[in-house]
Amino acid sequence: MTKITKDNWMCIICSSASHDSDEFGKTLEEHIKRQHGIDKKIYDRFVAEGIGASKLKVKMLNYPNDIKLAMISFLSQTWGPTFNLEKYSDEEVNNMIKIALKGKTLSTVFESLNFTFQIDGLSRASSHQLVRVRIGSGFSQKGMSDAYYGDTDYIIPASIVAAGKLEEYKKAMEETRKVYIDLFKSGVAYQDARFILPHCVTTSVVWTVNYLALKNFCNKRMMRNQSWEMNALCELIKFEMEKVYPELADILVPACDYSKKCNSFGNLFEGCGKYPLEKQHDRYVFESAQIARNIKFNNEYVEKTINHNKSVKPVNNHFLLLAQEKENIDKEFYGKYAHEICDELKKSNKPKQVSVDSGLKNIITTFNQLYSYFEQYETTNDSTKFHNYATAEKLEDFKDTIMAVTLLIFNKNRDEVISETWHVHQVKNKKYNDGWYYDGIRGILKDLHRKVQRLKTGLENNQLSCYQETDLYDTLLYVVFLIVGMQSKLPLKGVQNVDF
Ligand SMILES: [Zn+2]
Incomplete structure (x- = not known):
C-alpha cells in the first residue's frame, strides 16, 4: 500500500493529491x-x-511482469510477421511505448x-x-x-x-x-x-x-x-x-x-x-454540484464539533467526574471510569447457587420491583421506597444472580464473563463518546429496564439463545453502573438541558 508521505499526499477532504497538475511542488x-x-x-x-x-x-x-513484451506484441502484430522482440532495438521499443502512451496508436494495446x-x-x-x-x-x-x-x-x-x-x-x-x-x-x-x-x-x-x-x-x-x-x-x-x-x-x-x-x-x-468551458455558449445542466475542492470550514464550528469526543462537558458526565478524582487515568482509554467497573465485577467471587430458570425469574422480579419504586419516585418526588429497596446488599445480590445465570447459560468461567463485559463496556463507551448516563440513575435504570424486559420476553417464549448473550452482558454491566452510581451518589434524575 502506498505510504503517503510529506511530499506524496492526498487530501482526505477533497482528494486532491501531490501528483495533480495544479498541486505539483506544493505541500x-x-x-x-x-x-x-x-x-x-x-x-x-x-x-x-x-x-x-x-x-x-x-x-x-x-x-x-513486463509491459514492454505485451505492448510491443500487440502493437506490432498488425503490421509485422510473427512477433519477435529481439528484432527491435531498445530505442525502437521505448519509442513505440512512448507513442502508445501518447495515445497515437490503436488504444487496444492497453488491453494487453x-x-x-x-x-x-x-x-x-x-x-x-x-x-x-x-x-x-x-x-x-x-x-x-x-x-x-x-x-x-x-x-x-x-x-x-x-x-x-x-x-x-x-x-x-x-x-x-x-x-x-x-x-x-x-x-x-x-x-x-x-x-x-x-x-x-x-x-x-x-x-x-x-x-x-x-x-x-x-x-x-x-x-x-x-x-x-x-x-x-x-x-x-x-x-x-x-x-x-x-x-x-x-x-x-x-x-x-x-x-x-x-x-x-x-x-x-x-x-x-x-x-x-469548451464552447462559449455551453452551460451546465446541474449547476449545484458540490465540488469538494471548494469546501471551506468555519474554524469555530470545527473546534466545537471535532472536539466533542475528547471533551465531553464533565459537568454532564458524573462517571467522568468520579474518575477524574482518581489518579492514573489513561487518557487514551475509552471509559475513564473503567477501573471502578472492573473492581466491582471482580468482587463477586462466590458463585451463587441458582438454576437458570429461577435465577432469571429472580432477576426479573427484583428489577421490576426496583423500577416500580423508581417510577413512584418520578411521580411523587419521594425516593424513600426506592432507597429502602435499592440497598447495597440488594444490588450486590442482584449482580451475583446475573453473574451466576450468565455463567450457567454460556458455560463460561468468571474471567471470561468479566472480560466480555469489559469489552462491551469499551465498545459502548467508544460509541457514546464517553458520555453515558448524564441522565443520572434514571438513565441507567431505563437501559436496564429495556434489557430486563428482553430477558423476560425470551424466558416467556422459551427462546433464550445466543441472541440473549449480549443482553446478559449488558444487564451485568448496567447493574455494575447502578452499583457504582449509587455508591457515588449519582443524582437520581441527572442533569436537565444536556448539550453535547
Ligand atoms: Zn483538499
Whole structure:
C-alpha cells in the first residue's frame, strides 16, 4: 500500500493529491490552508475522526511482469510477421511505448495489461458507481445477504462537517445500526435486514481491470466535479501504479488535463473552474454540484464539533467526574471510569447457587420491583421506597444472580464473563463518546429496564439463545453502573438541558 508521505499526499477532504497538475511542488499544508481554510492540527483531527477519504485503502494485488513484451506484441502484430522482440532495438521499443502512451496508436494495446486491486473502506454509494465499469472489468464485492453489517463502518463526507451536521449524521447512523442489529436479533435474515442499511456503509471490492478500462475510468472520475470519493479512489490507484509503472501512472489524469477545456460528461455538472468551458455558449445542466475542492470550514464550528469526543462537558458526565478524582487515568482509554467497573465485577467471587430458570425469574422480579419504586419516585418526588429497596446488599445480590445465570447459560468461567463485559463496556463507551448516563440513575435504570424486559420476553417464549448473550452482558454491566452510581451518589434524575 502506498505510504503517503510529506511530499506524496492526498487530501482526505477533497482528494486532491501531490501528483495533480495544479498541486505539483506544493505541500498538503499549503493545500488545506488555501482550499479549505484549516491548519494541519484540525486536518489531523479530521483524519482521526475518519472524515472524508481517510478510511479508503487501495492495494495493487497483481500487475504484469513486463509491459514492454505485451505492448510491443500487440502493437506490432498488425503490421509485422510473427512477433519477435529481439528484432527491435531498445530505442525502437521505448519509442513505440512512448507513442502508445501518447495515445497515437490503436488504444487496444492497453488491453494487453491487466491489474488487480484490493479496495477497502469505500462506501456502497461509490462502489455502485465503480461497478458500472463493465467493459474490461471484473469485480468481487463483499455481499450484504451473506455478511453481518451490525459492526460495519461508514463514510462521513467532509461537506457534512462543514455544514455543521456531523452530530445529526452520526446519530442517524447509530440509530440505523441499532435497528439493523435489532432486526437481526429478532430473526430477520441478513438479506432482509440489509434493507435498512444506508449508502454510506463501507464495503470491500477486488477489482481486476485492463489498463484501457482503467485509464478511461480515471480520465473521467478524476475530474474534480465528480464525487470526491471516486476522485480519491483514482488518486490512490495512481499512487499504487507509480510504484510499479510510473509511465502508466503519468497518464492517469483527468481528461481535461489533455484538452485544457471543461467538458465533463457533456457539461452535465458544473465544472471545478480549473479550465474554461469548451464552447462559449455551453452551460451546465446541474449547476449545484458540490465540488469538494471548494469546501471551506468555519474554524469555530470545527473546534466545537471535532472536539466533542475528547471533551465531553464533565459537568454532564458524573462517571467522568468520579474518575477524574482518581489518579492514573489513561487518557487514551475509552471509559475513564473503567477501573471502578472492573473492581466491582471482580468482587463477586462466590458463585451463587441458582438454576437458570429461577435465577432469571429472580432477576426479573427484583428489577421490576426496583423500577416500580423508581417510577413512584418520578411521580411523587419521594425516593424513600426506592432507597429502602435499592440497598447495597440488594444490588450486590442482584449482580451475583446475573453473574451466576450468565455463567450457567454460556458455560463460561468468571474471567471470561468479566472480560466480555469489559469489552462491551469499551465498545459502548467508544460509541457514546464517553458520555453515558448524564441522565443520572434514571438513565441507567431505563437501559436496564429495556434489557430486563428482553430477558423476560425470551424466558416467556422459551427462546433464550445466543441472541440473549449480549443482553446478559449488558444487564451485568448496567447493574455494575447502578452499583457504582449509587455508591457515588449519582443524582437520581441527572442533569436537565444536556448539550453535547
Ligand atoms: Zn483538499
